[in-house]
Amino acid sequence: MSDVLRDKPFTLAGRTYGSRLLVGTGKYKDLDETRRAIEASGAEIVTVAVRRTNIGQNPGEPNLLDVIPPDRYTILPNTAGCFDAAEAVRTCRLARELLDGHSLVKLEVLADQKTLFPNVIETLRAAETLVADGFDVMVYTSDDPIIARQLADMGCIAVMPLAGLIGTGLGICNPYNLRIILEEAKVPVLVDAGVGTASDATIAMELGCDGVLMNSAIAHAGDPVMMGAAMQHAIIAGRLAYLAGRMPKKLYASASSPLDGLVR
C-alpha cells in the first residue's frame, strides 16, 4: 500500500487519520456486533447519539463507550433526532460534557420523519451558534452547493452532503451536485448518508470526496462484520483511483495487445 503514503493526510480539527471511513453505531444487533463491525471497517471516527439514561433500569448494562473506547476512537456525537437548532445546540453541549470537553460534533437537524431530509435553515442557525461556542462542527446537509458553501464560510470544519436519504442505501443519487460542491470546497467534504454497498462508497471517493460516513450500509448488511471490511477496501480503492486519475472514456475499442509480431 505504498501509494497510500503519497496521499495527503486526512485531517479534521487538527488531528490526522489513516482511514477516510467514518461509521455510525446504530442499528446493530448488539454491542458485540457493533464492536466487531467497526474493527473490521478500520474506521477511527465513530458517531454516537446522545439520549436520556433509562432511570432505574439495568444499572449494570454495558455502555457503548465501553466497546468503542474514546481513548482508541475519535467519538463523534451527533444530533440526529433533533428537529430545530435549539435542540441540536443543547445536545452538542451535553455531548461535550459527556466527553470531557471534546469539541468535535456532527450537526444534523432534520426536517421531516419520512425523508429525514436536513432542515437547512435550522442547520445554518445551529451551526452559527455552535461555531461561536467553540465547537468543531461537521455538518450534515443537503447536496445544495450554495448551502454547502455557506456552511463552510461560517466556520464548519467539514461539510457532509447526503448522497441519498438516510437509511435508503440508494447510493450516489446526484453525483453532479457533489462534483460542484467538491470543485469549490474549502473544507473537507464527506458523503454522509445514502451509501448502500461497497461500490457506492468507491464512487463517492472517486468523485474526490475526502471521506464517507455510513451506518446502515454496514449495520443492515447480511453480515455486518464482512461489510465493514468491504467498506474499508472500497474507500481505499476509490481514493487511490481518484489520486491515480481514471483513463478517459472512449467510444471505440483500443487494443491492449500490440498488433506487431502477430502470427499470421
Added chain:
Amino acid sequence: MRIQLNGEPFELPDGEPVAGLLERLQLVGRRVAVELNLDIVPRSQHATTVLREGDRVEVVHAIGGG
C-alpha cells in the same frame, strides 16, 4: 421535594446535590452528562450543585447512532 428527572417526576430529600442523585440512580462512575434547567452541570460541580423543588434535570449517555 419533587424534581423532573428525564421528563418524569422524581422524589428526593431536600438539599440533595447532583452527586447524591447520581448515587441513588447507581450512575456513579458511569459516563453520563447532567443538565439542570437547560444548563450543563460540569462533573466538577456535581458535589456542590444542590437541587431544588421543581428543578428539571436531564441525565444523558451515549448510545448507538449514525
